[in-house]
Amino acid sequence: MARVQLTRIAHARSGDKGDTANVGLIALRPEFYAVLSEQVTAQRVKKHFDGICLGDVERFELPNIGALNFLLHESLDGGGTLSLKADAQGKTYSAALLRMEIEVPDELLSKDPLPG
Amino acid sequence: MIRIANGQGFWGDSLEAPLKQIRRGPLDYLTLDYLAEITMSILQKQFARDPRAGYARDFVDMVGRGARDIIDRRIRVVANAGGVNPEGCRGAVGKALARPGIKIAVVAGDNILDRLDDLIARGIQLKNLDTGAPLESVRPRVQSANVYFGGAAIADALATGAQIVITGRTTDTGLVLGPMIHEFKWKPDEWDKLAAGTIAGHTVECGAQCTGGNCQVDWQSIPNFADIGYPIVEADPDGSFVITKHAGTGGRITLASIKEQLLYELGDPHEYITPDCIADFTSIQLRQDGEDRVRFCGIRGRPATDMYKVSISYSAGFKAVGTLMYSWPDAYAKAQASDRILRERLDRLGLRFDAIRTEFGGVNACHGPLAAEPAADISEVILRVGARSQDRSVIERFTKEIAPLALNGPPTVTGFGAGRPKVEEIVAYWPALLPKTEAAPRISVEET
Structure with a gap:
């Protein structure tokens, strides 16, 4: 097992809907999806975004594209035009999630990550 | 197969992108999204000051610059540029075209600002979807109120034979779905096909954000951002489609760029709700289909709800x-x-x-x-x-x-x-x- 940042095995995109940010997390290779699905739980994401996400975290699975979608409620200082944040739409939360560290079996990391 | 392009991901997007779409390769439809959630309030204020204003002026300028290509190559244009004054927009676009005999359709009826008190009096509370509070609590401070119409209304407008369709508030996805409903004669209960067209619309609605823009995978190697190509849907009557871009333009379309955009601003992937249908993002099957081409198939949908979403x-x-x-x-x-x-x-x-x-x-x-x-x-x-x-x-x-x-x-x-x-x-x-x-x-x- 190797402890690596999510950025080694996944990519992401985030956006907003009111005061809720969504972060889509995508496995860089199909075989990484199981690792994401097992370790990147709603609870872990909530803890990761401690101090940023003040509400609940919901998680949805899209195994067809090797992806998870997280909804981070109460994460944008009111959201939209109300927000005083520089990143009022949570556009950089995708990268923020990729800072998370997870355990990945060594054999999965032996190949260079490739898109999708 | 028909080719439907997006040339504008939001009001403020590249002024050159729509012209690139109509000049750099084959095209049947050009769609342009000008309305963000609060754009309507800005336009409502402009309209209050000047009854000739209240629509996206950028669209008129674009039509003026592109008129010759649009007319000569019979490209049909669908834009939600009408704001709170789609008729005014039509007048300005007609002048910009400077050619007789071009039909321009308007989809209106979305503006319900004048009807709010009547709706509330009849017990329709227009509760805030996030907080549950009734609209009455902010009623004196309301600046605009518009219903989101979908692709079906745009298809009806295209059925008049109009070459240009200008709408008020419509869903971004409807701009792309509308031409498909019209061209392929999809019925209002063909939920899988309507869902496919909706997902095509979602994929291209943010312009270059599916063709390499903002893509995190290997971004340094994405070619020629300076001349990035905007997306084109090659749609088939059975609901399958390919996302691509004109040859020779910059950017890159891969499974990675497409997957990122699919997840953008997504809620519950099982139910992506629009006025036309409920689309299921967990049914999407993707395949790289050559360079800068990703094919979508297998999409499933469910019946639409009996509600319109309203943007206030x-x-x-x-x-x-x-x-x-x-x-x-x-x-x-x-x-x-x-x-x-x-x-x-x-x-x-x-x-x-x-x-x-x-x-x-x-x-x-x-x-x-x-x-x-x-x-x-x-x-x-x-x-x-x-x-x-x-x-x-x-x-x-x-x-x-x-x-x-x-x-x-x-x-x-x-x-x-x-x-x-x-x-x-x-x-x-x-x-x-x-x-x-x-x-x-x-x-x-x-x-x-």
């Missing part, structure tokens, strides 16, 4: 944001000290805010507590302080306390821009639902 905007107070930039040495310590000094001065003035927020650009503005402590010799830090209040005078006073720090606080400070920060009125978004029986698209067609 209301005045929600005032805010201002000020910035100051501090250089090495001790850049972060200076910015932090400056923030403390500012807060103390605001306290002494007795100013109370609904919210006040400090961020340090270069340190933690994006990732907050997830960001590491900055290096001790960090070269520069931007102090960014924002405040919000219902009381305009409180925010006015706040803006006057930023600039003095250029002279009467910690040293090596710059970057205060053009003086005092601007006080902005906050126009907030109020999402609600309206029974479909309460609104209907109104379609009219005129010839230039």
Whole structure:
């Protein structure tokens, strides 16, 4: 097992809907999806975004594209035009999630990550 | 197969992108999305000042510049550029075309601002979808109210034979789905096909954000961002489609770029709700189908709900944001000290805010507590302080306390821009639902 940042095995995109940010997390290779699905739980994401996400975290699975979608409620200082944040739409939360560290079996990391 | 292009991901997107779409390769339809959630309130204010305004002027300019290609190559154009004055937009577009005999259709009926009191009186509360509060609680402060119509209304407008369709508030996805319904004669209960067209619309609605823009995978190697190609849907009657772009343009379309855009602003992937259908993103099957081509198939959908979504905007107070930039040495310590000094001065003035927020650009503005402590010799830090209040005078006073720090606080400070920060009125978004029986698209067609 190797402890690596999510950025080694996944990519992401985030956006907003009111005061809720969504972060889509995508496995860089199909075989990484199981690792994401097992370790990147709603609870872990909530803890990761401690101090940023003040509400609940919901998680949805899209195994067809090797992806998870997280909804981070109460994460944008009111959201939209109300927000005083520089990143009022949570556009950089995708990268923020990729800072998370997870355990990945060594054999999965032996190949260079490739898109999708 | 028909080719439907997106040439505008939001109002403010590239002015050249739509022209590139009509000039750099084959095309049947050009779609353009001009409306963000609060754009309507800006347009409503412009309309109140000048009854000839209230629509996306950029669209008229685009039609003027592209008129020859659009007319000669019979490209049909669908744009939600009408704002709160789609008829006014039609008049201006007709002039910009400068050619007789071109049919322009308008989809109106979405503007329900004048009907709000009647709806509320009849027990339709237009509760806020996020908070559950009834609209009555902010009714005096409402600035605009528009129903989101879908692809079906656009298909009806195309059926009039119009070459250009101008709408008020419609879903972004409907701009792309509409041409498919029209061309392929999809029926209102062919849910899988309607869902496919909806997902095609979602994929291209943010322009180049599916063709390499913002793509995290290997971004340094994405070719020719300067001439990035905007997306084109090659749609087939069975609901399968390919996302591609014109040959020779920059950017890159891969499974990675497409998957990222699929997840953008997504809620529950099982139910992506539009006026036309409920689309299931977990049914999408993707395949790389050659260079810069991704094929979609297998998409499933379910029956639409009996409600329209309504976009309401209301005045929600005032805010201002000020910035100051501090250089090495001790850049972060200076910015932090400056923030403390500012807060103390605001306290002494007795100013109370609904919210006040400090961020340090270069340190933690994006990732907050997830960001590491900055290096001790960090070269520069931007102090960014924002405040919000219902009381305009409180925010006015706040803006006057930023600039003095250029002279009467910690040293090596710059970057205060053009003086005092601007006080902005906050126009907030109020999402609600309206029974479909309460609104209907109104379609009219005129010839230039």
